[in-house]
Amino acid sequence: MSHDPKRPIRIHWYLPTNGDNRDIVGSGDRSEKTLGAVAGGFRAPSVDYLGQIARSAEQLGYEAVLTPTGLWCEDAWITTAALTQVTRRLKFLVAFRPGLVSPTLAAHQAATFQRVSGGRLLLNVVTGGDSAEQRRFGDHLDHDQRYARTDEFLAVLRGVTGLPPGETFSFAGEHFQIEDARVDTGPWGRPEIFFGGASPAAERVAARQADVYLAWGERPDQIAERLERMRELAAAEGRELRFGIRLHVIGRDTSAQAWAEADRLLSRITPERIAALRKDFATSESVGQRRMYELHGGDPGRLEVYPNLWAGYGLVRGGAGTALVGSHEEIADRIEEYHALGLDHFILSGQPHLEEAYWFAEGAGAVLRSRGLLASPNADDPARPTL
Numbered sequence: 001m002s003h004d005p006k007r008p009i010r011i012h013w014y015l016p017t018n019g020d021n022r023d024i025v026g027s028g029d030r031s032e033k034t035l036g037a038v039a040g041g042f043r044a045p046s047v048d049y050l051g052q053i054a055r056s057a058e059q060l061g062y063e064a065v066l067t068p069t070g071l072w073c074e075d076a077w078i079t080t081a082a083l084t085q086v087t088r089r090l091k092f093l094v095a096f097r098p099g100l101v102s103p104t105l106a107a108h109q110a111a112t113f114q115r116v117s118g119g120r121l122l123l124n125v126v127t128g129g130d131s132a133e134q135r136r137f138g139d140h141l142d143h144d145q146r147y148a149r150t151d152e153f154l155a156v157l158r159g160v161t162g163l164p165p166g167e168t169f170s171f172a173g174e175h176f177q178i179e180d181a182r183v184d185t186g187p188w189g190r191p192e193i194f195f196g197g198a199s200p201a202a203e204r205v206a207a208r209q210a211d212v213y214l215a216w217g218e219r220p221d222q223i224a225e226r227l228e229r230m231r232e233l234a235a236a237e238g239r240e241l242r243f244g245i246r247l248h249v250i251g252r253d254t255s256a257q258a259w260a261e262a263d264r265l266l267s268r269i270t271p272e273r274i275a276a277l278r279k280d281f282a283t284s285e286s287v288g289q290r291r292m293y294e295l296h297g298g299d300p301g302r303l304e305v306y307p308n309l310w311a312g313y314g315l316v317r318g319g320a321g322t323a324l325v326g327s328h329e330e331i332a333d334r335i336e337e338y339h340a341l342g343l344d345h346f347i348l349s350g351q352p353h354l355e356e357a358y359w360f361a362e363g364a365g366a367v368l369r370s371r372g373l374l375a376s377p378n379a380d381d382p383a384r385p386t387l
Contacts, residue, residue: 010063012066092113102176110157115188123192160183199288207233207236216245251331262310265351320349
């Protein structure tokens with residue numbers, strides 16, 4: 001596979017702000033009900049433990065860590081702000097829901113975070129695909145209305161930041177009316193906006209507003225089709241997008257060892273638990289969630305949907321439902337294959353997140369580094385290790 005040195009692979013990790021363990025557990029929204037049934041060796045999301053993961057991710061050379069959003073986990077803004085004080089260069093990809101606060105206030109929070117952290121904030125905008133979850137926050141808009149509001153929200157967030165001296169920004173829309181606002185982001189500027197969503201409404205917003213469009217892990221042919229469509233939508237807006245993917249990972253010294261771990265995770269999930277969630281996932285309001293379900297159809301016998309791409313997580317978890325499983329070389333091959341399609345950002349996770357951060361960095365990450373494929377987040381400090 002050819003490699004474009006102008007597009008190095010950027011590797012990110014995940015902060016389990018709802019706790020950590022050695023099994024597949026529920027991950028918010030509809031699947032949070034599974035947490036008590038399959039969680040083993042649960043680790044509380046204390047600042048000490050999350051700090052341990054963050055420091056390890058930094059030492060191992062991950063560029064950033066993603067934090068989720070929802071009532072099932074700790075608040076991402078507060079948690080990551082605390083962790084900026086125990087790290088030096090690690091970036092924080094903070095997930096948040098637009099529309100629950102003013103976009104000007106969100107821009108102000110982001111600017112403050114940039115100053116506190118020295119420019120280490122990235123934004124993951126999560127519109128929300130589950131009306132039940134949104135109603136818990138008092139949000140009663142339907143799916144497409146939420147994305148229309150997100151479009152306005154991001155237009156304001158972009159508009160109030162990066163203004164020339166003395167200028168202000170006003171906006172009159174259906175959901176927001178902003179008058180003469182301005183947010184000083186200092187020398188770091190507005191954080192990059194990461195944005196995902198598989199529905200037509202989500203894709204239109206991404207084409208207009210996102211810097212990086214994120215997809216959940218699907219087969220390469222499915223990803224290629226989505227990326228081509230997103231390139232066309234962005235071009236129609238006079239823009240270009242960069243792309244990323246969200247995946248779990250189970251990498252070991254041999255393929256047999258990795259699949260044995262996948263089998264162990266699967267053995268901890270009861271047929272009753274799978275059946276209880278099958279209808280929820282199949283009929284989810286989220287197009288992305290339905291696509292995750294369609295990869296396996298609730299059938300534990302059809303989980304390897306592509307070589308080294310395992311859909312076992314999606315049997316009982318909402319959100320990203322697939323994992324790369326295999327030897328370090330096999331996982332590096334799959335990442336290189338996805339990268340050749342146009343994906344640059346790889347946001348990875350695995351249980352427990354502390355140990356699996358090492359398995360990947362010292363395994364597949366080392367293979368990718370030997371192939372000259374990785375971006376170095378520590379180029380300004382050659383004494384520090386990189387993936």
